[in-house]
Amino acid sequence: MKISLSSKGDNLDSELDPRFGRAQYFIVVDSETKDFKIIRNEQNINARQGAGIQAAKTIIESGAKVLITKNCGPKAFDVLNAQGIKVAIISKETTIKNAMEKFLAGELKIADNANVDGHW
């Protein structure tokens, strides 16, 4: 299963980016092979509006079935939800690697709603 995470940097030791739509990078990890892919989110960081929607689209197109992030707004959540992608929210600062491990150990709760308003 592919797991996507919002990341401040381009490797597994990077910190989880607190923002989803305007995250620096997305890292998509294959939970079996541990292979990972880096997606730069350059275009969205400076988007006038709709960064969350476009970021959600990026996640969908990456083939990920799960998104781990710190904050997810209502539009992004709706788009991900409509495509059956689960959103797991971590509130504390953590690395990509740690966040992955926590998710695989079943320690993360799947959100059933956006946890922040748009443009928080």
Place this chain on the structure above:
Amino acid sequence: MKIAIASGKGGTGKTSITCALAKSLDENIKLFDCDVEEPNVHIFFNKQKISSSLCNVFVPLVDQSKCNFCLKCEELCQFNAIVKIGDSMMVFPEMCHSCKGCKIICPENAIINSSKNLGQIKTFQEKNITVVYGELRIGEPMAPPLIDAVKNKIIDTDINIIDAPPGTSCPVISTIKNVDYLILVTEPTPFGLNDLVLAVETARILKVPFGIIINRADIGDNRISEYAKKENIEILMKIPNNRKIAESYSRGETMIKAKSELKKEFKQLYTKIITK
């Protein structure tokens, strides 16, 4: 004739001056409140009978059976309002600016007209003044299309006085573009000057002729006068900081009621603007 009143900084007295100017004139006046997020011109009038109409604008609806995912609409839309998600085109009405670009560019005619409500346009008459104002639907983030709809009621040959929202962002641009003259209301304080400079830059980009009214002119310092001199901007009028004006304002009356001599000054101001 279209005269707009804007400020940059909020709370400088745009609406007070708009209403005082309109009420000082004997001609038939059309008064437009384009601060659709918080219209307040009407507070200064005894509204007898307000008529209102809904303002609806275009948003796309996608006929998924006709769409072949060429994505021309998605590429065109600068606001991410129409996006391919999975195996369908999703529309986000709250992002849509109603430009109809998606409908025009779609080679498959897959875009169907739909609409969303932006708010209401209200109007009433008091003596020689007709007031028209927009009221943005609560929760609707997009003011400019409603402002455009309010401005659509303008007849160029009338005397139109237009109250702008504060700031220098899209709603202000929508309000002040294409006016014949712009009055910038400011106050002689650091905030007043800071935001005036932004408003002046905006007016210059839009190539709208403008002048300044300094409200509460006897507070603060001379920074506005010095700036105006340096930039060669005309100071149209100075209004004193006066308790009677504040008291009349708190009762929903204009400053010409508190200081009747201002009425003459506003008349002269109007004559000055129309003879420019």
